[in-house]
Amino acid sequence: MKKIIFVMALAVLGTGAAPANAAISPVIQQGPMGTPQERAENLTKRMNEVLTLTADQSTKIQEINTRRFTEQQAMREKMQAGGDREAMMTQMRALTQKYDTEYKAVLTADQYTKYEANRDQFRGGRGGQGGNRPQGQR
Numbered sequence: 001m002k003k004i005i006f007v008m009a010l011a012v013l014g015t016g017a018a019p020a021n022a023a024i025s026p027v028i029q030q031g032p033m034g035t036p037q038e039r040a041e042n043l044t045k046r047m048n049e050v051l052t053l054t055a056d057q058s059t060k061i062q063e064i065n066t067r068r069f070t071e072q073q074a075m076r077e078k079m080q081a082g083g084d085r086e087a088m089m090t091q092m093r094a095l096t097q098k099y100d101t102e103y104k105a106v107l108t109a110d111q112y113t114k115y116e117a118n119r120d121q122f123r124g125g126r127g128g129q130g131g132n133r134p135q136g137q138r
Contacts, residue, residue, distance in 0.1 A: 036069035043069075043122060050118050051111045060106045068099045 033039055044062045047053060053061060072095065079088040104112050115122070 036073050037066060039069045040065035046122055047115070050121070051107065051114050053107075053111070057106055057111075061103070064099060064102045064106070068095065071095060 034042070040062060043065050044058060047061055048058050072092065075083075075088050075091055075095075079085060103115060107115060
């Protein structure tokens, strides 16, 4: 009797897992982070909520974010095609500094201070680049 219940439980669990995996696979095919445009829209939206951007600032930040994520995607694709990971990480850090400078030019001093304080939140809660590395190694 126990074996029958066990087999039935496995059958039920097994059939429930198949549809769940089917629902996830389109997201995986598209990429776990979405397109650069989607990522730019999401980040701009989060920045607007936290920093209370003006309409003009929001437009400029959207343009910056779109360029940023498009460049990052190109770097990732290059690395996946056999590029040097360390070189890509160095380029990504330079890219982050470049776009932080652009943000600083668009935001007020108070907004930029808030941006810096909430940087991890703007990076999707991942803790930014290498979120699990010690602070001095970023």
